[in-house]
Amino acid sequence: xDEDPELEEFATRMFGLARAGDTEALRAYVGAGLPVNLAxxxxxxxxxxxxxxxxxxTVRMLxxxxxxxxxxxxxxxxxxxGAVFKKESAVVRALLDGxxxxxxxxxxAREAALMFANxxxxxxxxxxxx
Numbered sequence: 001x002d003e004d005p006e007l008e009e010f011a012t013r014m015f016g017l018a019r020a021g022d023t024e025a026l027r028a029y030v031g032a033g034l035p036v037n038l039a040x041x042x043x044x045x046x047x048x049x050x051x052x053x054x055x056x057x058t059v060r061m062l063x064x065x066x067x068x069x070x071x072x073x074x075x076x077x078x079x080x081x082g083a084v085f086k087k088e089s090a091v092v093r094a095l096l097d098g099x100x101x102x103x104x105x106x107x108x109a110r111e112a113a114l115m116f117a118n119x120x121x122x123x124x125x126x127x128x129x130x
Contacts, residue, residue, distance in 0.1 A: 014038060018046040018062075021055030026062070036067045043074035051079035056090035063098035070104040078105035084112040084121055092121055096128050 014034060017026045026046065030036050039045045047067040050058040059079070063069055072078050080100040083091040092109075096102075102110040102125035113121035 011038065011040070014046065015040055015044075015049055018049040018055075018058065019053045021050060021053065021058045023055070023058040023061050026058060027065075030062070030065050036062060036065045037071060039071075039073075043072070045071055045073075045079070047071070048073055048077075048079045048082060051088070051091050051095060052082040052086060054083075054086060054088040054091055056088070056094045059091050059094045060098070063094065069095055069098045069100040072105045076106040078109065080109040081105050081107060081112050084109045084116070084118065087116075087118070089120070092124065096124060102128060 014026070014029060015038075017029075026034075037045050037047075044052075045067065047059060047062045047069065048071075050062060069080070070078055078100070080092065080095045080102060081104075083095060100109070102108060102113075107115070110122070110125050113125065
């Protein structure tokens with residue numbers, strides 16, 4: 001089956017909005033029916049891209065719109081692990097507030113925090129366990 005070039009270009013624009021943290025534009029598209037768990041050819045969702053690029057407001061909007069906070073990409077990485085890797089504290093907090101599991105994915109966010117000796121994140125994950 002051939003790819004629809006217009007659809008592919010539209011999806012590319014949507015992923016660009018997530019990378020750029022254009023919360024209001026994404027909110028409008030999601031409100032109009034854009035699948036909140038749309039993923040690219042690497043399995044990266046809109047949430048994964050917003051998290052990895054440090055856009056906490058966009059992450060919160062996607063989470064409240066129903067994005068799967070623990071959905072891993074094709075490499076087994078979750079949005080929370082990506083945010084830990086990038087040391088994006090506000091994004092980590094937003095994902096934890098949205099119910100993200102620090103033990104999901106490989107490496108998990110908890111494993112990444114231990115690997116990088118990020119004591120703040122390790123403490124946050126311990127608090128989310130209780």
